Amino acid sequence: MNAVVEFRPRDNGCGDAPVLRERGQREVFCGLTGIIWLHRKIQDAFFLVVGSRTCAHLVQSAAGVMIFAEPRFATAIIDDRDLAGIADANEELDRVVGRLLDRRPDIKLLFLVGSCPSEVIKLDLHRAAERLDGVHRGRTRVLNYSGSGIETTFTQGEDACLAALVPELPHTEPGSAPDLLLVGTVADIVEDQFLRTFRAMGIERVAAFPPRRSTELPAIGPNTLVLLTQPFLGDTVRALEARGARHIAAPFPFGEEGTTLWMRAAADAFRIPTTRFEQVIEPQRERARAGIARHREQLAGRSIFFFPDSQLELPLARFLARELGMRPLEVGTPYLHRQLMAQELELLPEGTILSEGQDVERQLDRCHAARPDIVVCGLGLANPLEASGITTKWSIELVFSPVHGFDQAGDLAELFARPFNRRERLRALEGQV
Numbered sequence: 390m391n392a393v394v395e396f397r398p399r400d401n402g403c404g405d406a407p408v409l410r411e412r413g414q415r416e417v418f419c420g421l422t423g424i425i426w427l428h429r430k431i432q433d434a435f436f437l438v439v440g441s442r443t444c445a446h447l448v449q450s451a452a453g454v455m456i457f458a459e460p461r462f463a464t465a466i467i468d469d470r471d472l473a474g475i476a477d478a479n480e481e482l483d484r485v486v487g488r489l490l491d492r493r494p495d496i497k498l499l500f501l502v503g504s505c506p507s508e509v510i511k512l513d514l515h516r517a518a519e520r521l522d523g524v525h526r527g528r529t530r531v532l533n534y535s536g537s538g539i540e541t542t543f544t545q546g547e548d549a550c551l552a553a554l555v556p557e558l559p560h561t562e563p564g565s566a567p568d569l570l571l572v573g574t575v576a577d578i579v580e581d582q583f584l585r586t587f588r589a590m591g592i593e594r595v596a597a598f599p600p601r602r603s604t605e606l607p608a609i610g611p612n613t614l615v616l617l618t619q620p621f622l623g624d625t626v627r628a629l630e631a632r633g634a635r636h637i638a639a640p641f642p643f644g645e646e647g648t649t650l651w652m653r654a655a656a657d658a659f660r661i662p663t664t665r666f667e668q669v670i671e672p673q674r675e676r677a678r679a680g681i682a683r684h685r686e687q688l689a690g691r692s693i694f695f696f697p698d699s700q701l702e703l704p705l706a707r708f709l710a711r712e713l714g715m716r717p718l719e720v721g722t723p724y725l726h727r728q729l730m731a732q733e734l735e736l737l738p739e740g741t742i743l744s745e746g747q748d749v750e751r752q753l754d755r756c757h758a759a760r761p762d763i764v765v766c767g768l769g770l771a772n773p774l775e776a777s778g779i780t781t782k783w784s785i786e787l788v789f790s791p792v793h794g795f796d797q798a799g800d801l802a803e804l805f806a807r808p809f810n811r812r813e814r815l816r817a818l819e820g821q822v
């Protein structure tokens with residue numbers, strides 16, 4: 390019997406569940422945050438935020454100060470200007486970019502990243518990027534995308550960045566053999582594991598997007614099959630499909646089950662025999678099971694509430710419910726992409742409250758009424774919730790840590806066990822236990 394096909398929803402799931410849609414005050418980072426992991430991934434790219442001092446502070450404090458390396462992000466601060474000052478702002482931007490590229494010949498790809506201050510909105514960054522691309526083409530590509538807090542939340546910055554990069558991808562040769570494209574930024578070590586595993590199965594033509602160097606952009610075409618590593622890439626998928634690529638529907642590679650189903654979807658698309666597939670992944674599944682088992686006893690039966698932040702909420706809730714026995718009460722996400730989340734929703738336990746967008750005060754009321762054992766939320770909400778006696782997990786940690794794949798499944802479970810350990814230690818210190 391094929392062990393892999395045993396994964397099934399245990400009840401009716403949440404495929405048809407109603408979604409509470411809220412459009413009020415929200416507590417979510419803007420899309421500029423994506424620069425932190427994108428600049429580490431694409432090693433010859435530079436991200437020039439065109440923004441205000443607030444934007445500069447956000448990016449700098451989220452990234453920390455780079456002492457030993459030349460930074461690969463910066464902010465061109467656009468102060469308050471009237472429309473007559475926009476021509477000057479464009480000239481200034483051209484000067485800043487010219488100086489930067491003269492000093493840094495290692496930069497092969499420059500992103501002008503838009504933000505939300507009104508002075509920046511008046512600037513047409515797309516035209517600015519086209520103009521600068523014309524000047525510097527041959528040595529540096531210049532593209533633009535928006536990380537503005539008005540248009541994007543947190544991880545949507547990566548979606549906007551990758552969607553802007555898609556038109557640059559070369560075409561595959563007509564009639565070329567099918568190839569697999571893994572799309573979404575994951576830690577290099579995780580990406581290497583995925584590439585190795587797919588090759589071991591027999592899928593030789595496999596590449597990752599974004600690449601580590603912008604000069605190594607993968608080719609795409611009608612024979613390209615796209616497998617998402619991250620769930621927040623709706624615009625990127627649409628742009629890839631417009632170039633002829635086809636998306637493989639799958640749950641996301643979190644936990645043993647999620648990673649198995651994710652790899653299985655690709656293996657099926659490439660007609661890899663089941664025996665070969667299982668032979669390759671079984672040792673990895675075994676390691677994942679062992680890693681997860683270490684934390685199950687501590688987490689099983691605990692309730693969890695997700696505030697919307699990273700768009701990883703649904704896959705993580707599915708992992709915690711099915712592999713660790715936790716009870717998701719409410720799973721909030723900034724944006725629910727039904728098509729990309731279809732399989733995740735089916736696997737999520739029936740009765741889970743789903744919410745999209747945010748009205749933070751109302752959601753806090755629901756959270757306090759539900760009394761969850763742990764809350765996953767952004768940094769701004771964590772301290773007040775901790776002060777009211779609720780254990781929290783910062784969702785940003787789940788984005789910055791390598792948590793995808795078999796070998797990281799135990800670490801992912803541990804990230805949810807740690808806050809309980811910390812609270813117990815604090816209680817012990819306070820003499821409450």
Ligand code: SF4
Nearest residue numbers: 419444447504505538
């Ligand atoms: S883009 Fe907008 S939300 Fe983001 S840091 Fe700048 S001002 Fe703040």
